[in-house]
Amino acid sequence: xxxxxxxxxxxxxxxxxxxxxxxxxxxxxxxxxxxxxxxxxxxxxxxxxxxxxxxxxxxxxxxxxxxxxxxxxxxxxxxxxxxxxxxxxxxxxxxxxxxxxxxxxxxxxxxxxxxxxxxxxxxxxxxxxxxxxxxxxxxxxxxxxxxxxxxxxxxxxxxxxxxxxxxxxxxxxxxxxxxxxxxxxxxxxxxxxxxxxxxxxxxxxxxxxxxxxxxxxxxxxxxxxxxxxxxxxxxxxxxxxxxxxxxxxxxxxxxxxxxxxxxxxxxxxxxxxxxxxxxxxxxxxxxxxxxxxxxxxxxxxxxxxxxxxxxxxxxxxxxxxxxxxxxxxxxxxxxxxxxxxxxxxxxxxxxxx
Numbered sequence: 001x002x003x004x005x006x007x008x009x010x011x012x013x014x015x016x017x018x019x020x021x022x023x024x025x026x027x028x029x030x031x032x033x034x035x036x037x038x039x040x041x042x043x044x045x046x047x048x049x050x051x052x053x054x055x056x057x058x059x060x061x062x063x064x065x066x067x068x069x070x071x072x073x074x075x076x077x078x079x080x081x082x083x084x085x086x087x088x089x090x091x092x093x094x095x096x097x098x099x100x101x102x103x104x105x106x107x108x109x110x111x112x113x114x115x116x117x118x119x120x121x122x123x124x125x126x127x128x129x130x131x132x133x134x135x136x137x138x139x140x141x142x143x144x145x146x147x148x149x150x151x152x153x154x155x156x157x158x159x160x161x162x163x164x165x166x167x168x169x170x171x172x173x174x175x176x177x178x179x180x181x182x183x184x185x186x187x188x189x190x191x192x193x194x195x196x197x198x199x200x201x202x203x204x205x206x207x208x209x210x211x212x213x214x215x216x217x218x219x220x221x222x223x224x225x226x227x228x229x230x231x232x233x234x235x236x237x238x239x240x241x242x243x244x245x246x247x248x249x250x251x252x253x254x255x256x257x258x259x260x261x262x263x264x265x266x267x268x269x270x271x272x273x274x275x276x277x278x279x280x281x282x283x284x285x286x287x288x289x290x291x292x293x294x295x296x297x298x299x300x301x302x303x304x305x306x307x308x309x310x311x312x313x314x315x316x317x318x319x320x321x322x323x324x325x326x327x328x329x330x331x332x333x334x335x336x337x338x339x340x341x342x343x344x345x346x347x348x349x350x351x352x353x
Contacts, residue, residue: 026062065083071136074107101151111148114201118149120317126150163205164222171228175199175219183213216241241287250281262330271321272331275314 036058038044046053078094100108115124123131125145133137167173176198181191195214199222200206211218216237223230227243233251242248256279262272285307289299324330 026064030064083160100155101148104148104151106148111152114145114148115152159205162205164199165205166205167199167201168205168224168226170201172198172201172231173223173226174201175223177214177218177228177235180210188258199223252282255279258308258331265330271317275321276316277313278310278314278317282307282314285310 021176040054044053047053047139072275076096078096080091080093081088082091095181106114114125114128117128118125126142128145129140129142132140142272156330178198179193179197182194185194192212194210194217195213197211197218198206199209207217207222209222216239219238221240223242223246225243227245229247230238231241231249231251232238233254238248249275256276259272259276262269263276267273270285286299289302293300310353
């Protein structure tokens with residue numbers, strides 16, 4: 001009897017076919033500039049009878065084009081007036097419009113372009129200085145460009161403060177801090193580790209608050225008497241801040257890491273494995289809501305119907321597991337420092353007292 005052939009190809013392609021969406025079109029609201037290319041001399045004569053041909057239409061194609069930035073010197077002439085009959089009143093001149101940097105050699109547009117290039121296009125001032133010298137033969141030192149960036153701060157501060165007030169007046173804020181190296185005069189050759197504290201809400205404004213340290217004073221000053229929901233990781237500096245009615249919400253992704261660590265050590269862990277599975281179900285509820293673009297009200301209803309029972313069950317499993325976990329187990333011992341937030345926690349710490 002011939003053996004049944006169950007062999008499969010040694011190499012099975014797992015790459016999903018991607019449907020080609022076709023050639024991308026150009027925005028219809030862009031300025032259109034036309035150029036007409038005439039036929040060559042021999043094309044303007046009929047190959048059979050020798051008579052001159054006539055234009056019957058055009059073959060049309062479109063490409064995105066650009067005109068390089070044009071730098072020029074803006075000369076401002078302020079009108080001066082005087083009264084010949086009242087010479088004692090002197091001369092009056094037209095007022096100058098307000099500027100970002102008074103008496104600056106560069107216009108506001110140049111200053112703004114420098115700031116946008118630095119923070120939005122990630123082009124540091126020293127590189128901008130090289131570009132200006134290369135393209136224009138204009139020597140503008142890095143120190144001068146740095147000065148423009150620093151002095152333009154006074155224009156942005158009131159805007160940032162307005163955004164901060166808008167966030168504080170709301171009911172929900174997400175906060176996190178990111179380390180950033182800073183050069184200081186005191187430590188030449190060694191960068192000081194400072195922090196950008198980020199405060200935002202989904203779909204809303206974002207404020208980055210620069211602090212040289214990672215202490216509680218930063219979020220305490222920024223949040224003031226905020227009394228909504230503050231969602232953060234487990235970093236201790238977020239404790240004991242805000243108003244008396246503020247609700248501190250934790251991060252499920254951070255909580256899941258500790259249980260996931262136990263599952264990775266023992267995939268059959270009787271406590272951690274079902275908890276991780278239910279956390280994944282919890283994430284799936286929100287993923288479905290995002291995929292269906294549900295409104296805030298619809299999401300709230302969906303959470304009450306599907307997320308709340310999961311939360312109650314997860315809580316009961318964690319509370320039951322607390323008494324059963326051995327002190328030396330992965331779930332009970334302090335976890336290693338989180339690579340994201342720099343804090344340590346136990347898996348069972350997510351249940352408040």
